[in-house]
Amino acid sequence: MARPYYVTTPIYYVNDRPHIGHAYSTVAADVVSRYQRLRGNPTYFLTGLDEHGLKIERRAKEERLAPQEFVDRMAAPFRSAWEELDCAHDGFIRTTSAEHRQSVQALWKMMEDRGDIYLDDYEDWYCVGCESFKTVKELLEGNLCAIHRAPVERIKERSYFFRLSNYTKPLLDFYEAHPEFVQPDARFNEVKSFVQEGLRDLSISRTSFRWGVPVPDDEEHVVYVWLDALTNYISALGGPAPEGVAPLYDEFWTSAHTITHIVGKDILRFHAVYWPAFLLSAGVRVPSQIWAHGWLTVNGEKMSKSLGNFLPPGPLVEAFGADVLRYYFMREVGFGQDGDFSHRNLINRYNGELANGLGNLMNRIVASIVKKNLDGRVPRVGLDALEDADRDLIDKAKAASHEAAQHLEALAFHRALDASWELVSAANKYVDSTEPWKLAKQGAQQRLEQVCYTVLETLRWLSIMLFPVMPNKCNELRAQIGMPPLLPTEGVDLWPSAWGGLRPGIETRAATPLFPRLDQLQERSILERLGVDTSGSHAK
RNA sequence: GGGCCCAUAGCUCAAUUGGUUAGAGCCCCCGGCUCAUAACCGGGUUGUUCCUGGUUCGAGUCCAGGUGGGCCUACCA
Numbered sequence: 001m002a003r004p005y006y007v008t009t010p011i012y013y014v015n016d017r018p019h020i021g022h023a024y025s026t027v028a029a030d031v032v033s034r035y036q037r038l039r040g041n042p043t044y045f046l047t048g049l050d051e052h053g054l055k056i057e058r059r060a061k062e063e064r065l066a067p068q069e070f071v072d073r074m075a076a077p078f079r080s081a082w083e084e085l086d087c088a089h090d091g092f093i094r095t096t097s098a099e100h101r102q103s104v105q106a107l108w109k110m111m112e113d114r115g116d117i118y119l120d121d122y123e124d125w126y127c128v129g130c131e132s133f134k135t136v137k138e139l140l141e142g143n144l145c146a147i148h149r150a151p152v153e154r155i156k157e158r159s160y161f162f163r164l165s166n167y168t169k170p171l172l173d174f175y176e177a178h179p180e181f182v183q184p185d186a187r188f189n190e191v192k193s194f195v196q197e198g199l200r201d202l203s204i205s206r207t208s209f210r211w212g213v214p215v216p217d218d219e220e221h222v223v224y225v226w227l228d229a230l231t232n233y234i235s236a237l238g239g240p241a242p243e244g245v246a247p248l249y250d251e252f253w254t255s256a257h258t259i260t261h262i263v264g265k266d267i268l269r270f271h272a273v274y275w276p277a278f279l280l281s282a283g284v285r286v287p288s289q290i291w292a293h294g295w296l297t298v299n300g301e302k303m304s305k306s307l308g309n310f311l312p313p314g315p316l317v318e319a320f321g322a323d324v325l326r327y328y329f330m331r332e333v334g335f336g337q338d339g340d341f342s343h344r345n346l347i348n349r350y351n352g353e354l355a356n357g358l359g360n361l362m363n364r365i366v367a368s369i370v371k372k373n374l375d376g377r378v379p380r381v382g383l384d385a386l387e388d389a390d391r392d393l394i395d396k397a398k399a400a401s402h403e404a405a406q407h408l409e410a411l412a413f414h415r416a417l418d419a420s421w422e423l424v425s426a427a428n429k430y431v432d433s434t435e436p437w438k439l440a441k442q443g444a445q446q447r448l449e450q451v452c453y454t455v456l457e458t459l460r461w462l463s464i465m466l467f468p469v470m471p472n473k474c475n476e477l478r479a480q481i482g483m484p485p486l487l488p489t490e491g492v493d494l495w496p497s498a499w500g501g502l503r504p505g506i507e508t509r510a511a512t513p514l515f516p517r518l519d520q521l522q523e524r525s526i527l528e529r530l531g532v533d534t535s536g537s538h539a540k
Numbered sequence: 541g542g543g544c545c546c547a548u549a550g551c552u553c554a555a556u557u558g559g560u561u562a563g564a565g566c567c568c569c570c571g572g573c574u575c576a577u578a579a580c581c582g583g584g585u586u587g588u589u590c591c592u593g594g595u596u597c598g599a600g601u602c603c604a605g606g607u608g609g610g611c612c613u614a615c616c617a
Contacts (some may be wrong), residue, residue, distance in 0.1 A: 013617060054616060124614095144541095164614090186545045190612045193543055203615055225616055267617065274615095334553080338610080345552090345566095352566075356579055364576035372575085414553095418565090425565095428580060437575040517577045 002491065003257035005036040009047040010263050011093060011232050014074035015055050018081040019310040020329075020341055021264070021303065024296055027326050028335065028413065029262050030087040034468035035408045037488035039495055044252040046236050047082065048093030049075055053225045057211035067211045071096055081313055086322045086471060093236035095213075095228055103235030104213045104228050110240060110282035112216075116163040122203060126155040160205040160221060167277040168199045174276060180289060182272045183411070184336040187265065187292045191272045202274065230275045233261065233287070240284055259287035260411075268292040291411055294338035299532070311341065319526050323470035324350055324515070330413035330469050343532045347523055350515065357424045358462065359515035364431060365455045366480050367510035369448075373440040378456055378482060379449030380504035389434055390454050394499050396426045397461050401496050404465050413469070420465050427458045453502070456481050461496040473514055480514075482506040 009029045012022050026047055033045035051071040060070035075094060082089060093100060111117050125143065143152050175181060175192055182188035205221035206212070212222030237253050238246030253259065263271050271290045279286045295302075298309050316325050328346045331353070333339025370376060386394075400423035407416035431451075439448040459481050467474040467486055475485040481502070488494060518526070 010617095015617090050617085159615095184545095186611085189544050194613070197543090197613080200614060206616065208616080227615095229617085264617095265611080269612085269614085270617085332552090339552095348566075351577095355577060360577055360579050362576095364580080367577095368575050421565090429582095431575080432573075432581045435573085435575085440575085513577050515577080517579075519578090 002042055004042040004044070004251050004255065005033070006044050006046070006237075006252040006256045006259045007032045007036070008045075008233055008259075008261050010261075010267060011048040011050040011095065011229055012078060013050045013053075013055075014071050014078070015059060017074075017310070018078050018312060019303065020298070020313055020316070021296055021310075022078075023081065023085060023313040023325075024329050025262055025264060025293065026082055026087045026089075027085060027329050028293065028411070030085075030089070031326070031330060031413060031468045032260065032262070032408075032411060033088070033090075034471060034488070037490075038464065038467060038486070038493075040489065040491050040493040041257070042251065042490050044091065044237070044248065045087075045089045046091040046093060046233065047087070047089045048091070048232055048236065049078060049095065050225070050229045050232075051075070051094055051096045052212040052222075052228055054206075054209040054211070057209050060211075068096060084317045084322060085313060085326065091236045093232045095232060097235075099238070100232060100235040101213045103239065104223055104231045105216045106240055107231050107234070107278065107282055107284075108216055108223065108227070110284070111162065111278060114281050114283070116166065116281045117160055117204070118163070119158070119160050121156060121158050122161070123154065123156040125152040157203075157207075159203045159207070160215060160218075161201045162204045162227075162278070162281070164199045164202040164274070164277055167280060168195060170280055171195050171199075171273065171277060174280070174286065178288075182268070183289060183291045187268055187336075188272075191268065194269065195273060199273070199277075226270050226274060227278065230270060230278065233275075234284070240282065254285055256288075258289070259285075260289045260291060261287055262291050262293065262411075265292045265294060291336070293335055294333065296333070296339055296341045298341050299343065300340055315530055319530060320346065320350065321472075323473040324354065326469055327354065327417070331417045332414070334414050335411050343527055343530065347518060347526075351517055353421060353424075354515040355513070355517040357421065357428070358466075359513050359517075361424060361428050361431070361455070362459055362477060362480060363513050365436075365452060365459070366508050367513075369436045369440070370452050370456070370508055371510050373436075373448060374452060376508050376510065378502055378504050378506050378508060379453050381450050381453045383500070385446065385450055387450070389430060390450060393426055393430045393454055393458060397423055397458055397499070398497070400426075401461060401465055405495055408468065417466075417469065420462060423458065423462060423465075427455055430458075431455060453504070456508070457499065457502045460502045464494060464496050476511075476514060480509050480511055482508045 007029050009025045012018070016022075029045055029047065033043050036043040049071070056071060057067055060067040063070055065073070071094070079092065108117070172192070172195055175188070175195070182191050202224075204224040204227050205215050206224060207221055210222060212225060213228050215221040215223055234240055234249065234253055237249040239249035239253055241249055243250055243254065261271055268290065276286045297303065298311055301309060303310050313325065324346075328349055331349060332341070332345060400419045403419035404416040407413070407419060434451045436448055436451045439451065459477060460483060463474045463478045463481070463483065464486065478485060483502070486494065
């Protein structure tokens with residue numbers, strides 16, 4: 001049964017250059033999409049760029065470029081960053097594209113037809129510190145902002161409004177009916193309590209700048225950037241459109257089994273409140289889940305302009321390779337929680353888990369035992385000759401595969417990797433306890449073959465289980481055990497479940513270690529090349 | 541001011557939703573092995589589960605208060 005899966009990243013504001021925060025979101029979405037493809041589900045992975053707004057207009061002027069020229073230049077580094085990180089998106093939406101602009105206007109009209117848009121003068125209290133309007137309820141006595149404890153001002157402007165106030169109840173009902181709409185749960189609580197306060201109509205047009213999508217039939221106004229930006233998720237698919245007009249939209253929006261928006265915690269409200277409200281108004285299907293992940297700090301410090309520590313992913317990919325960086329992102333921090341990106345931890349995990357754990361497991365069997373004693377071929381074995389130790393490892397493989405799949409479904413990447421590494425560890429223990437090198441010396445050929453097959457097949461399982469996170473390394477691993485690269489195919493579930501998929505007789509191809517261990521000299525030179533201070537307290 | 545979440549080993553985190561003696565990885569120490577990338581395997585040390593009180597046969601888990609930390613609290617990121 002086809003279960004179309006749609007996963008998106010936020011569209012990144014092209015005012016910035018790509019940094020590891022962007023990379024983190026994008027890698028997560030890529031892992032989700034690769035997992036879904038492995039399961040045989042039709043999958044669409046969207047990322048893209050938000051290219052409108054006042055800041056862009058200003059930046060372009062500073063650079064003496066037309067806004068379009070400016071965003072075209074800024075878009076290039078994002079495209080190449082995702083290519084370097086092997087984030088294989090199906091779509092790359094840019095909000096300045098003609099298709100997107102049409103979609104925004106189409107959605108606007110649908111909301112307008114519903115009677116949810118009106119033009120009005122708006123006047124309310126405004127906190128300069130917050131740069132936002134405040135309701136009377138939010139103010140402290142004496143008209144003070146609750147956050148800044150400073151007086152608020154009365155401000156008036158003319159704009160189009162969306163009747164968000166009409167959606168307080170529908171949204172709360174929707175949340176009630178979809179208890180996993182927002183993840184993690186704690187974030188969902190924040191969203192609910194925000195809505196429970198009662199929603200106010202939302203200003204959805206601006207006259208203060210021009211660089212945006214014109215409001216239909218009123219060129220004075222441009223569409224509020226968030227309404228513009230959020231529409232990307234359907235405009236990229238050709239929507240909104242009646243059935244039969246836009247095939248991608250029909251498959252991955254209207255009738256998708258799952259629609260997951262991966263977002264940073266800072267933009268949760270727009271996705272969990274405004275976006276579903278807009279869609280409810282327009283009569284369009286609402287996504288399945290909004291997943292708000294946490295922030296990365298860098299070596300314990302917050303990323304900020306003043307510290308100038310926005311790490312671009314490029315040099316890290318160059319130093320460690322895309323797969324290693326992807327692995328680190330997914331392994332180090334629980335998805336949904338804040339975490340730290342630390343060069344030291346990255347190297348520790350590389351050496352401890354990738355090199356010593358997985359890499360060495362493959363190497364000791366493929367490049368050594370099988371090569372020397374079995375002429376490099378996958379042995380022929382019978383399932384009736386299984387011993388307890390073999391059955392035990394097979395059971396562990398099945399348990400790990402099952403667990404990893406469950407965690408990947410739930411976007412609990414760190415737990416999925418945890419489960420996989422329990423299998424790596426079990427396999428290393430198995431090799432130690434069965435002592436294949438002794439079996440070879442004793443001439444216990446049949447037992448030796450059984451043991452080698454069990455480990456090789458375990459490696460085959462791991463090459464699939466880890467594929468969403470490390471596609472290249474997994475294919476390298478597969479090449480070494482004589483398997484072709486994984487080719488996910490719609491309708492075919494490749495996730496390992498049946499033991500014995502590795503064909504006897506095929507030739508393994510021992511090659512260089514998958515993850516060569518870094519010695520202290522190499523570590524230091526990598527860190528120096530990346531400009532990381534190795535003398536300080538972080539480099540213990 | 542209002543609300544949400546968190547606090548468990550030196551570090552990062554678990555603990556099947558109230559059930560035996562609170563676990564795992566990393567780090568450190570000791571031992572074994574020697575097929576392998578100075579890799580691997582085994583063993584060991586470390587706890588006032590933030591504090592005070594309460595409910596209960598039984599509390600890391602539930603309740604109250606406190607302390608400390610993070611987050612949300614209406615647009616242009």
